[in-house]
Amino acid sequence: NPFSYEDSPVQSQVPTLFRTTDLLPNLDVRVIVASPEVYAGTAGGLFKQEGDQFVSTPLQGEVRDLVLVHQQVFAAMDEALALINDQDVGLETPLGAPARGIASDGSIVFIAADNGVWQYDGSLTQRSTQPMKDVAVDSQGRLWAAGTGLYRWDGTQWQDESAGLP
Numbered sequence: 001n002p003f004s005y006e007d008s009p010v011q012s013q014v015p016t017l018f019r020t021t022d023l024l025p026n027l028d029v030r031v032i033v034a035s036p037e038v039y040a041g042t043a044g045g046l047f048k049q050e051g052d053q054f055v056s057t058p059l060q061g062e063v064r065d066l067v068l069v070h071q072q073v074f075a076a077m078d079e080a081l082a083l084i085n086d087q088d089v090g091l092e093t094p095l096g097a098p099a100r101g102i103a104s105d106g107s108i109v110f111i112a113a114d115n116g117v118w119q120y121d122g123s124l125t126q127r128s129t130q131p132m133k134d135v136a137v138d139s140q141g142r143l144w145a146a147g148t149g150l151y152r153w154d155g156t157q158w159q160d161e162s163a164g165l166p
Contacts (some may be wrong), residue, residue, distance in 0.1 A: 024054045033066040039073050039084070046075060046084060057084055059092075062131050065102040067109060074109050074120075076102040081111055081120055093124050101134035103143075109145055110135045117145050117153075128158060 021027060021120035026042035034041050038049040041063025047054035065076040073084040076099035083091035104110065109120040112132035119125045130148040143153040149162035 023052065025056060029086060030063055031066050033073060035066050035068050035071055037072060039066060045115065046073075056090055059084060064099055066087070067102045067104045069104045069107065069109060074102060074104070076100065076113075078110055081118070081124070093120070095124075097131075100132065103135045103137050105137040105141050105143075112147075117143075127153065130158075 016162075020137050024040065024047060026047065028043040029040050031041040031104040033041075038050075038054075040047045040054055041091065043062050045061060046057045046059040046063050046066075048057055059075060059077075059082055062078045063075050064078070067074050075082045075084065077092075078097055078098055081093045081095060081099065081102075083092070095111065095113050095115065095118060097113045099113045101112040102109060107121065110127075111118040111120070112135040114128055114131045116126050117132050117135060118127040119127050128144075128145070128151075130147055130151075132145045132151075134146045136144045138144065144161075145151045145153070145158070149160055150165060151158040152161050153159075
């Protein structure tokens, strides 16, 4: 029975805690992503794990969210979208307003910002001007956004899906 509740020995692992600035220079961690490298987005910038410690990347400023697309790390920053390539900032595109969340369908990056929803697929396009707090792409590839309600992009316009929410 693969779902047996019999007692069995558990191998324990000793966790590594990064609780001092000797190992992680900024302890105000907001978001993490593994690519397989581990990146930590903090209030002061983006840090990449190298061995037993984290080192800073050229990306400075508040990192609000991260998403991994084809082994590349995209960061939603205070007022920009940034792409990190092997310790270099490969792209830093201004949004004109604070970014709040970021998601991807595997090739396209979507950003929720105080001035709407943005799409990045090699160039930046604004999909909405309504302020949004977060975005997500579901398993069917549909784009969702949260703002003053819950919205779904139907391919041509936003549909309000807030009915039934408290």
